[in-house]
Amino acid sequence: MKADIPDFKCNNCGICCKKYVGSLMATVEDMKRWEDEERDDILERTFLLADEFHHFRDDQLIADLWITKQGNEPHACPWWHRSTGCRIHDTKPQQCRDYPISLEQAVRDGCEGVPQEVNP
Ligand code: SF4
Ligand code: SF4
Numbered sequence: 527m528k529a530d531i532p533d534f535k536c537n538n539c540g541i542c543c544k545k546y547v548g549s550l551m552a553t554v555e556d557m558k559r560w561e562d563e564e565r566d567d568i569l570e571r572t573f574l575l576a577d578e579f580h581h582f583r584d585d586q587l588i589a590d591l592w593i594t595k596q597g598n599e600p601h602a603c604p605w606w607h608r609s610t611g612c613r614i615h616d617t618k619p620q621q622c623r624d625y626p627i628s629l630e631q632a633v634r635d636g637c638e639g640v641p642q643e644v645n646p
Contacts, residue, residue, distance in 0.1 A: 529628045532644055538611030539638040542625050547603045550591040555584040556619045563617060570595070571604055591619060 552572055557579055560568045573590040582588055592600050605613045612618055626632035632640045 529626050529632065531626070531629050531632065531640060533641045534632075534639050535641075536639040540606055540608075540611065541636055541638065543603045543606045543612070543622075545635055546621075546625070547592065547600055550603075550619060550621055551587040552589040552591055553584060553620045554579050554582045554586050554588050557589055558584075559617060565614075565617065568614060568617070573597070585620075 557569070557572065557574075560572075571592040571594075573593045575588055575590065576582070579588045592604050594600050594604075603612075605618070607613055612622070626635070626637055626639075629640065629644070631637075
């Protein structure tokens with residue numbers, strides 16, 4: 527659940543994308559959506575942690591993100607672009623949609639979506 531931060535407005539600064547890229551995971555629902563959307567370009571950057579995911583709960587975390595084309599951990603999110611921000615915004619993983627999960631996390635990370643007057 528995204529934190530209820532008054533007047534929060536993401537400006538696509540990319541701070542969270544850089545900080546959490548090594549620890550992101552996809553839910554079952556993310557994987558099913560990408561299958562339905564035929565987003566092979568996204569699916570090929572995931573590493574499934576079980577042979578089959580259709581019998582897991584939709585909110586369970588089931589795949590590592592975003593492996594490189596060589597199958598390694600990424601140094602940067604492949605979907606981030608300096609001028610346009612997230613290039614898969616409409617279908618980005620649930621964990622990215624949920625960020626930040628608290629005002630404390632946002633402030634600690636330097637998230638620019640928190641209005642200065644809310645920033646304790
Ligand atoms: S998928 Fe989008 S929101 Fe998530 S880390 Fe990458 S660029 Fe950021
Ligand atoms: S750190 Fe905050 S403002 Fe920057 S991209 Fe992430 S959510 Fe948006």
